[in-house]
Amino acid sequence: MLVGYVVVAALLFTIGLVGFVTRRNLITIFLCTELMFQGIVVNVVGFARYPLSGGPPTYDGHVFALFLLAIAAAEAAIALALVVLLYRYRGTLDANAWKLLKES
Amino acid sequence: MTPALLSLAVAILGGAGLALALPGKARPLIYAGYTLLAGAGAMALMLLAEVAGGGSQIVYFVILSAIGIFGALAMVVHPKPVYSALFFILVVVATTGLLLLAEAEFLFAAVLIIYAGAILVTYVFVIMLAQQPGDLPRYDTDARAPFLGALAGFTILGILGTRLLSDDVLGDEAMAAAQVESGPPGNATLVGLELMTTYVIGLQLTAVLLLAAMVGAIAIARRRPEREAHEASPFALPTDSNESTESTESNPNAGGA
Numbered sequence: 001m002l003v004g005y006v007v008v009a010a011l012l013f014t015i016g017l018v019g020f021v022t023r024r025n026l027i028t029i030f031l032c033t034e035l036m037f038q039g040i041v042v043n044v045v046g047f048a049r050y051p052l053s054g055g056p057p058t059y060d061g062h063v064f065a066l067f068l069l070a071i072a073a074a075e076a077a078i079a080l081a082l083v084v085l086l087y088r089y090r091g092t093l094d095a096n097a098w099k100l101l102k103e104s
Numbered sequence: 105m106t107p108a109l110l111s112l113a114v115a116i117l118g119g120a121g122l123a124l125a126l127p128g129k130a131r132p133l134i135y136a137g138y139t140l141l142a143g144a145g146a147m148a149l150m151l152l153a154e155v156a157g158g159g160s161q162i163v164y165f166v167i168l169s170a171i172g173i174f175g176a177l178a179m180v181v182h183p184k185p186v187y188s189a190l191f192f193i194l195v196v197v198a199t200t201g202l203l204l205l206a207e208a209e210f211l212f213a214a215v216l217i218i219y220a221g222a223i224l225v226t227y228v229f230v231i232m233l234a235q236q237p238g239d240l241p242r243y244d245t246d247a248r249a250p251f252l253g254a255l256a257g258f259t260i261l262g263i264l265g266t267r268l269l270s271d272d273v274l275g276d277e278a279m280a281a282a283q284v285e286s287g288p289p290g291n292a293t294l295v296g297l298e299l300m301t302t303y304v305i306g307l308q309l310t311a312v313l314l315l316a317a318m319v320g321a322i323a324i325a326r327r328r329p330e331r332e333a334h335e336a337s338p339f340a341l342p343t344d345s346n347e348s349t350e351s352t353e354s355n356p357n358a359g360g361a
Contacts, residue, residue, distance in 0.1 A: 003269065004156025007111070008169045008202065010264050011148060012176055012195070015122070018257035019180030022126055022250050024243035027185050027231055031192055034223065035176055038199045041215060049206040057207065062295045063303050065211055069218055070310045074317035076223045080230045081321040087234045094243035 005046025013039030026086065026093045030079045037072045041065045110151045111265025118144035119258030126254075127183040128246035141177055148173060155269065161205055168205065172198030183244045185231050189224055196220045210292040 016035030023029055048061025083093070090097045105113075121144050124137025153166050175194035182188050196219045204212040247253075299307055 001156050001161075004152050004165060004169075005202070005206065006268060007148075007152060007155060007265070008172065010261055010268075011173055012199070014257045014261040015173070015176040015180055017260070018122055018253050021256060022247045022253035023180070024246060024248055025185055027227065027234070028188050028244075031185070031188055031227060032180065034219070035179065035192060035195060038195060038219075041211070042199055042202055045203055045206050045208050045211060049208070059294050059298045062208055062211055063298050063306075065208075066214065066295070066299065067303075067306060067310055069215060070314055073218060073223055074314055076226060077317050077321040078324070080226055081324040083230060084233065084325055085327065092236075092241070092243070093234050094241070096243065096248070 002046055002050035002052075005042055005050070009039045009043035009046065011039075012036075012042065024095050026083045026095055027080075029095060030076065030083070033079075034072060034076065037068060041068060044068075107151060107155050107269035108266045110147060110154070111269050112262050114144050114148045114151060115258045115262030115265060117147065118261070119254045122177070122180070122258070123251045123254035125177075125181045126247035126250040127181065127244070128250070137181075145170070145173060145177070151269075164205055165202070168198050168201040172202070183240055185244065186228065189227050189231060193220050193224050196224070207291065210295050 013036050016032045016039060019032035019035065020029055023032065044061040044064045046061075048059060048064075049057045051058050086098065087093055117140055121137045121140030121142075124133050125141055126137075127134075149166055149170055152169050153162060156162055156165055172195050175191045175198060179188045179191035179195060182191065196216065200212045200216045203215065
């Protein structure tokens with residue numbers, strides 16, 4: 001049963017990774033980051049429920065997922081504040097608008 | 105088919121399908137991508153059913169995984185960001201369902217409330233804030249380097265799948281060693297005990313991190329432009345000359361401090 005959770009987590013993480021690399025809208029890029037976080041949560045809780053040592057379920061994975069949740073919330077707040085600021089500078093949500101390092 | 109070969113087929117078909125289905129191409133190519141993704145999804149579900157020998161829970165596991173993977177693919181492929189956010193809520197519901205299947209009731213409730221209730225609402229607000237009228241802009245309808253992106257991602261998935269599901273990891277002795285009895289009751293109590301005893305320093309540091317993030321977000325988003333009469337757009341930030349003259353006027357004695 002552990003391998004089932006790990007396979008689902010790998011699929012979610014990979015789809016999030018492809019979306020993160022491919023899309024151009026700044027908000028969609030950060031949304032794909034959150035999708036990668038979901039994959040990690042499933043993975044880590046699967047390992048906590050079915051430990052490799054074969055004993056009873058542990059809860060270290062749950063604590064990891066809670067910390068990940070807090071960090072994902074903080075990252076979403078800062079990322080969206082940055083996106084709003086960048087939108088005010090250039091008037092577009094395009095990631096390609098920021099591909100040159102020179103000031104305008 | 106052995107699980108390793110099946111995962112390799114899922115990776116190849118899924119990568120090709122996702123590369124074709126990402127926005128920015130002609131309609132027939134996109135529909136071909138959807139078909140390939142449907143085939144890859146069906147094979148992924150067969151793989152999950154074969155690998156997860158969980159007995160009575162397998163039907164719920166496969167259904168929830170199917171909803172989650174469909175939501176993830178729809179989220180990545182859809183041009184409009186509002187639809188992406190809504191499909192991500194679907195993914196969160198499916199993921200928390202999987203957490204509930206793994207007897208993690210506290211995380212099920214916490215992740216659902218915080219993600220779907222707080223983080224996604226913030227995302228939808230910011231999307232509505234940055235809307236542009238008219239047709240979808242180019243950065244939504246076009247994907248950048250879809251084939252290279254799908255190649256990178258699904259190469260990783262193929263390597264993970266074939267190594268993880270090969271016989272020396274998934275063989276009989278490894279699976280027999282992974283037998284589990286049912287856990288003790290009181291999931292929230294046990295998680296709280298771990299959090300308060302073993303990981304208490306991390307808990308305090310996380311609280312400080314959240315506070316810092318909140319202060320930082322307010323500070324970043326607060327830089328409000330001056331509303332000059334001749335400014336065309338209310339969203340433009342002040343130019344350098346305005347800022348320097350304002351600072352020297354308001355703090356004549358602050359120079360050189």
